[in-house]
Amino acid sequence: xxxxxxxxxxxxxxxxxxxxxxxxxxxxxxxxxxxxxxxxxxxxxxxxxxxxxxxxxxxxxxxxxxxxxxxxxxxxxxxxxxxxxxxxxxxxxxxxxxxxxxxxxxxxxxxxxxxxxxxxxxxxxxxxxxxxxxxxxxxxxxxxxxxxxxxxxxxxxxxxxxxxxxxxxxxxxxxxxxxxxxxxxxxxxxxxxxxxxxxxxxxxxxxxxxxxxxxxxxxxxxxxxxxxxxxxxxxxxxxxxxxxxxxxxxxxxxxxxxxxxxxxxxxxxxxxxxxxxxxxxxxxxxxxxxxxxxxx
Amino acid sequence: xxxxxxxxxxxxxxxxxxxxxxxxxxxxxxxxxxxxxxxxxxxxxxxxxxxxxxxxxxxxxxxxxxxxxxxxxxxxxxxxxxxxxxxxxxxxxxxxxxxxxxxxxxxxxxxxxxxxxxxxxxxxxxxxxxxxxxxxxxxxxxxxxxxxxxxxxxxxxxxxxxxxxxxxxxxxxxxxxxxxxxxxxxxxxxxxxxxxxxxxxxxxxxxxxxxxxxxxxxxxxxxxxxxxxxxxxxxxxxxxxxxxxxxxxxxxxxxxxxxxxxxxxxxxxxxxxxxxxxxxxxxxxxxxxxxxxxxxxxxxxxxxxxxxxx
Numbered sequence: 366x367x368x369x370x371x372x373x374x375x376x377x378x379x380x381x382x383x384x385x386x387x388x389x390x391x392x393x394x395x396x397x398x399x400x401x402x403x404x405x406x407x408x409x410x411x412x413x414x415x416x417x418x419x420x421x422x423x424x425x426x427x428x429x430x431x432x433x434x435x436x437x438x439x440x441x442x443x444x445x446x447x448x449x450x451x452x453x454x455x456x457x458x459x460x461x462x463x464x465x466x467x468x469x470x471x472x473x474x475x476x477x478x479x480x481x482x483x484x485x486x487x488x489x490x491x492x493x494x495x496x497x498x499x500x501x502x503x504x505x506x507x508x509x510x511x512x513x514x515x516x517x518x519x520x521x522x523x524x525x526x527x528x529x530x531x532x533x534x535x536x537x538x539x540x541x542x543x544x545x546x547x548x549x550x551x552x553x554x555x556x557x558x559x560x561x562x563x564x565x566x567x568x569x570x571x572x573x574x575x576x577x578x579x580x581x582x583x584x585x586x587x588x589x590x591x592x593x594x595x596x597x598x599x600x601x602x603x604x605x606x607x608x609x610x611x612x613x614x615x616x617x618x619x620x621x622x623x624x625x626x627x628x629x630x631x632x633x634x635x636x637x638x639x640x641x642x643x644x645x646x647x648x649x650x651x652x653x654x655x656x657x658x659x660x661x
Numbered sequence: 662x663x664x665x666x667x668x669x670x671x672x673x674x675x676x677x678x679x680x681x682x683x684x685x686x687x688x689x690x691x692x693x694x695x696x697x698x699x700x701x702x703x704x705x706x707x708x709x710x711x712x713x714x715x716x717x718x719x720x721x722x723x724x725x726x727x728x729x730x731x732x733x734x735x736x737x738x739x740x741x742x743x744x745x746x747x748x749x750x751x752x753x754x755x756x757x758x759x760x761x762x763x764x765x766x767x768x769x770x771x772x773x774x775x776x777x778x779x780x781x782x783x784x785x786x787x788x789x790x791x792x793x794x795x796x797x798x799x800x801x802x803x804x805x806x807x808x809x810x811x812x813x814x815x816x817x818x819x820x821x822x823x824x825x826x827x828x829x830x831x832x833x834x835x836x837x838x839x840x841x842x843x844x845x846x847x848x849x850x851x852x853x854x855x856x857x858x859x860x861x862x863x864x865x866x867x868x869x870x871x872x873x874x875x876x877x878x879x880x881x882x883x884x885x886x887x888x889x890x891x892x893x894x895x896x897x898x899x900x901x902x903x904x905x906x907x908x909x910x911x912x913x914x915x916x917x918x919x920x921x922x923x924x925x926x927x928x929x930x931x932x933x934x935x936x937x938x939x940x941x942x943x944x945x946x947x948x949x950x951x952x953x954x955x956x957x958x959x960x961x962x963x964x965x966x967x968x969x970x971x
Contacts, residue, residue: 383777386777394784417813474681490704492707494941579794
């Protein structure tokens, strides 16, 4: 269509559109940039600052990071989060892949019935309290299991997995069967390597959800401070503005001075890892989203 | 549910099927057990909604009170407030947040420079990956009396005050920040749908003398209508479920009047006050309306536009 000369109104539209999208992009970036700049700012200057910070105030300093560096509560929570993400994602991926595999097998007699059995839970669920009662009855409350296992399988992800397995050419499976491979080998050696992209995206979805989850840990772990994931500590710092546990400095004045600085530093420390990972997998997002949208 | 009935009918076949697909059945066991424990048992646990539940007496020992919990809710002081707030916030989301990714995708689709498009897309996904705690922390910070959004509004001639603590602005902040968080990621599905629209249709429309706006109206929108309808039906299915996490983190007693919704009320009653029966009853009311709306929207859509989810 390039050979057709653009009309003046089209040119004007394109300019306005570009300007608008640039502004939108700035809106997306500005808050995070503000936070990063604040985290390197001089605490005193930060305390009296109003408005957006587009460059670190005063001489850029790492003092906030140093203060948090020897904070054991924060690192403990960081460790807990890493554990929950690793264990939770593994658990979720195992059930999601085997479930998706079984439901993708045309020869599996209960395929339709089980798909319905799983999908029904998307339509209707027990809700907050009945689920809490089950988790409590299992003895999971105030243990790590409560964060790792409940909410471990998303039906949506399982259906995405199933659909991507269905797209693997059946000739490959038949050839493997002739060579004597069983279902486990077929799943592990053929299906998973062939659906790497989808598997990676689903693992990312699970990992991000676990990393960011606050509500469930806050219900199930309340009172057990040494099991707290990062988000619960963050909630205290950001929403309740209490940093007493965060900074173990003997100098009370310095702590009160650094209160605002600490806020920004923890946001950076807790958010940056995720923000650095997703751009590398984003080209697969479309695939994941679209497959999930195919009628179940 | 349905499958147990089917089991009985096809028992003969089932045994043969198990023999044929031993490993598949073995694989499926943990998945089925998981769904029974964490989804179907809680569904059965809904019976506490009809009980005056005491943890010590248990589900079977507590007194059966039929619809007393529901009655208490509807006669209580909070039912009006939380139902009204839920509906207002949900309508705001449907009117503003739902179309935002569609418009964003349409504008992005007009960009011819692939690199620029890619950068805008990547950046727009970012808010989706920020946790709700950090997100609400940022909103609270930016809208506090010394935050940079407040500062911007002062620059435009407003008064300096805590915006987030002001009941008049709470819903506006909630809606706008929600758009910020979801517009980019939500546009992925529409971008994919847009790339699937047949290019020849545009050329045909151009030959018929349609300008760009008419092309958008007559070719592009019908091309992605299916996706829009599908997501709209899904959205209606959670009409009464507005983001409780975000609200729990953002609201304060000064804004309860406009921010307290059904799900936050369920949380306060159930988890904080440990009134299990009552809280479950309120939640059940919520779920039933949601499911009814999902089915209703689906039905209407099937009649009117021949598009449906199931």
